[in-house]
Amino acid sequence: MTTPTPRDTFLAHARRLLMERSTPGRIGASIPDLDVPPQEPPPAHLVRDDLPLPEVSEGEVVRYFSTLSQMNFSMDTHFYPLGSCTMKYNPKVNEEGASLPGFAGLHPLQPEETAQGALKLMWRLQTYLCEVTGMAGCSLAPLAGAHGELAGVLMIRAYHLSRGEGHRKVMLIPDSAHGTNPASAAMAGFRVVSIPSDKEGNTDLSALREACGPDLAGFMITLPSTLGLFDRHIVEVCEMVHRAGGLVYGDGANMNALLGRVKIGHLGFDVCHLNLHKTFSTPHGGGGPGAGPVCVGERLLPFLPTPVVRRQVIDGKEVFTLARPPQSIGRMGAFHGNFGVLVRAYAYIRALGAPGLRQVSQDAVLAGNYILARLQDLYHLPYPRRCMHEVVLSARRQRARGVKALDIAKRLLDFGIHPPTMYFPLIVDEALMIEPTETEGKETLDYFIEAMRQIAREAEETPEVLRSAPHFTPVGRLDEARAARQPDLRWKPMPSGGVAPGG
Amino acid sequence: MAGMERKPYYPPDLRYTREHEWVRLLEDGTALVGITFFAQDQLGDVVFLNLPPPGTRLTHMGKMGEVESVKAVSDLFSPLSGEVVEVNREAVEHPEVVNADPYGRGWLVKLRPSNLQEMDALLTAQEYEAYIAGKG
Numbered sequence: 001m002t003t004p005t006p007r008d009t010f011l012a013h014a015r016r017l018l019m020e021r022s023t024p025g026r027i028g029a030s031i032p033d034l035d036v037p038p039q040e041p042p043p044a045h046l047v048r049d050d051l052p053l054p055e056v057s058e059g060e061v062v063r064y065f066s067t068l069s070q071m072n073f074s075m076d077t078h079f080y081p082l083g084s085c086t087m088k089y090n091p092k093v094n095e096e097g098a099s100l101p102g103f104a105g106l107h108p109l110q111p112e113e114t115a116q117g118a119l120k121l122m123w124r125l126q127t128y129l130c131e132v133t134g135m136a137g138c139s140l141a142p143l144a145g146a147h148g149e150l151a152g153v154l155m156i157r158a159y160h161l162s163r164g165e166g167h168r169k170v171m172l173i174p175d176s177a178h179g180t181n182p183a184s185a186a187m188a189g190f191r192v193v194s195i196p197s198d199k200e201g202n203t204d205l206s207a208l209r210e211a212c213g214p215d216l217a218g219f220m221i222t223l224p225s226t227l228g229l230f231d232r233h234i235v236e237v238c239e240m241v242h243r244a245g246g247l248v249y250g251d252g253a254n255m256n257a258l259l260g261r262v263k264i265g266h267l268g269f270d271v272c273h274l275n276l277h278k279t280f281s282t283p284h285g286g287g288g289p290g291a292g293p294v295c296v297g298e299r300l301l302p303f304l305p306t307p308v309v310r311r312q313v314i315d316g317k318e319v320f321t322l323a324r325p326p327q328s329i330g331r332m333g334a335f336h337g338n339f340g341v342l343v344r345a346y347a348y349i350r351a352l353g354a355p356g357l358r359q360v361s362q363d364a365v366l367a368g369n370y371i372l373a374r375l376q377d378l379y380h381l382p383y384p385r386r387c388m389h390e391v392v393l394s395a396r397r398q399r400a401r402g403v404k405a406l407d408i409a410k411r412l413l414d415f416g417i418h419p420p421t422m423y424f425p426l427i428v429d430e431a432l433m434i435e436p437t438e439t440e441g442k443e444t445l446d447y448f449i450e451a452m453r454q455i456a457r458e459a460e461e462t463p464e465v466l467r468s469a470p471h472f473t474p475v476g477r478l479d480e481a482r483a484a485r486q487p488d489l490r491w492k493p494m495p496s497g498g499v500a501p502g503g
Numbered sequence: 504m505a506g507m508e509r510k511p512y513y514p515p516d517l518r519y520t521r522e523h524e525w526v527r528l529l530e531d532g533t534a535l536v537g538i539t540f541f542a543q544d545q546l547g548d549v550v551f552l553n554l555p556p557p558g559t560r561l562t563h564m565g566k567m568g569e570v571e572s573v574k575a576v577s578d579l580f581s582p583l584s585g586e587v588v589e590v591n592r593e594a595v596e597h598p599e600v601v602n603a604d605p606y607g608r609g610w611l612v613k614l615r616p617s618n619l620q621e622m623d624a625l626l627t628a629q630e631y632e633a634y635i636a637g638k639g
Binding site: 404406422423424426429480481484485 | 548
């Protein structure tokens with residue numbers, strides 16, 4: 001048996017789960033004396049004693065979670081070029097706005113006349129998002145990007161049904177799409193047909209033409225695509241779908257590249273969603289809350305989800321109300337969307353103004369192309385053309401040395417960089433999808449480029465270092481296959497004095 | 504680990520699809536279907552298989568199930584039309600055998616083919632190797 005190093009001992013100590021830190025009888029808070037009549041406890045059959053809770057002091061809880069947060073990667077601590085997720089810096093002034101007592105203390109059931117400020121903010125945000133997209137109407141109700149997609153395709157279905165064209169059941173989706181697109185379409189009852197991309201990464205027009213039959217409901221496309229490319233055929237694509245009686249859905253995941261430059265409503269899109277947690281700098285994290293507002297052209301206005309905020313002028317005074325559009329697809333959730341997120345996006349838009357939003361897309365596209373230009377000699381570029389806000393590279397060349405995209409991603413952790421998106425889009429072998437965003441300075445981009453160049457050298461000279469990376473993180477290479485095959489998701493009491501299996 | 508250190512191999516007695524399945528005709532008139540070395544190598548560690556239960560009617564190059572790896576979920580296609588007579592329980596319970604032994608213990612389904620002429624549409628080992636070389 002070898003003597004553990006201080007680091008080993010420290011890590012074993014620091015990694016203990018909260019349950020493993022529990023001491024019987026320890027109490028984290030002092031409860032004041034009872035000043036109300038004691039109540040009968042619930043009947044015995046409703047009481048369970050098989051739910052062990054950790055018994056720890058407040059200080060131990062704080063230390064536990066603070067340590068975990070320090071082991072984590074986040075926007076506030078690390079460069080985070082996670083392609084398609086637009087991990088831009090979230091300005092703290094957004095948080096100040098959302099914390100204002102008049103917003104933070106609102107109750108969703110309070111009378112509308114007592115929440116006019118909040119409704120005015122929502123109405124203005126609707127208006128701004130229509131302006132950004134060139135659309136006629138907006139509902140802020142959807143609670144996330146894919147939720148917005150579902151709202152969008154449900155509107156397409158409602159539109160066809162309202163015209164007695166319920167037979168339109170086919171939704172066309174490019175093979176580069178986010179997996180949520182076919183999932184949303186299938187959930188709304190559509191049959192999904194995949195459309196290939198051509199050699200340049202655009203929609204394959206002849207395949208699209210062939211697929212535009214009498215049962216066509218619509219076409220869902222991300223612009224720019226998940227390859228980080230602007231589809232040069234987009235206007236023709238929209239016309240082709242419209243001629244066949246279909247509607248065009250725009251996945252707004254990559255709107256960061258188009259802000260203030262292209263209004264997708266003017267290209268012919270009928271409906272789109274926007275990810276406020278991407279384009280408009282509200283936090284991602286912990287799985288939410290997000291917001292995926294939907295914007296529509298004239299044809300889909302009556303079908304918008306409930307509620308939308310309406311503005312009227314009565315006796316020279318603005319009055320805002322929550323309304324249900326005449327043929328609304330209904331509610332996407334309880335109440336009025338993730339309001340706190342809406343406040344943050346509003347604050348962001350107001351802080352930047354129109355010129356600021358235009359600069360966002362300009363700088364995002366510049367950053368993407370800077371990385372492309374400085375890495376294309378060492379990494380394979382599957383679509384050799386100018387990219388938009390993100391660049392998709394392939395680790396094909398490194399793969400020949402036995403180094404996979406996964407190994408490169410893991411090695412980046414040793415440089416203190418969050419890995420890019422890997423193995424997506426699916427049509428690119430060993431894909432590394434890099435989105436720097438506009439909020440990173442040239443110094444950060446240069447540091448990332450240097451790290452990637454160093455890793456490319458390592459792939460040639462010491463590939464085994466990459467295959468076992470990361471080496472400098474609190475936890476080394478995880479056995480992802482075992483984690484998926486034998487998921488161990490629940491803490492269980494240890495036999496007695498034993499060590500938790502798997503550590 | 505997903506066969507990284509092993510050499511690709513494509514047994515000459517099998518036929519292959521462009522979707523990276525193989526099929527082997529057995530003497531009793533049934534056929535085994537699996538995925539190729541190239542497929543398991545590209546997928547990485549296989550963690551889950553969704554296979555059609557016995558009795559399912561499959562069509563030539565129709566979707567027959569899914570294979571999930573640590574990277575992605577991919578569709579599986581049936582090389583031949585026919586009826587599923589058996590599913591490889593070992594592969595379902597221990598998907599790592601698909602990586603370890605793709606043409607042996609890692610077979611996926613056994614089917615009773617209904618139209619052996621479909622074999623002519625499949626690739627020989629030589630043709631399949633040329634096909635994936637063009638992709639690589």
